[in-house]
Amino acid sequence: MARTKKDVTAKHRVARTLDTLRMLRGFDRAAHFAAGGTPADWRGVHDIRPDKRKEACRRACRRRVDDEA
Numbered sequence: 126m127a128r129t130k131k132d133v134t135a136k137h138r139v140a141r142t143l144d145t146l147r148m149l150r151g152f153d154r155a156a157h158f159a160a161g162g163t164p165a166d167w168r169g170v171h172d173i174r175p176d177k178r179k180e181a182c183r184r185a186c187r188r189r190v191d192d193e194a
Contacts, residue, residue, distance in 0.1 A: 157167055
């Protein structure tokens with residue numbers, strides 16, 4: 126499939142935008158550490174919520190197998 130001028134310019138526009146965002150993120154990071162910030166502060170909080178129904182099913186399955194032994 127041939128690439129059109131529109132496809133090529135759109136990809137370049139996206140690449141330019143991402144490059145700009147990366148550069149700004151780097152400036153933010155440098156300012157954070159210059160102000161005495163820590164790597165833990167820069168990474169942020171680990172915030173993953175478990176799927177309660179999936180976990181309950183998994184526990185029920187494991188319990189059933191463990192009870193038979």
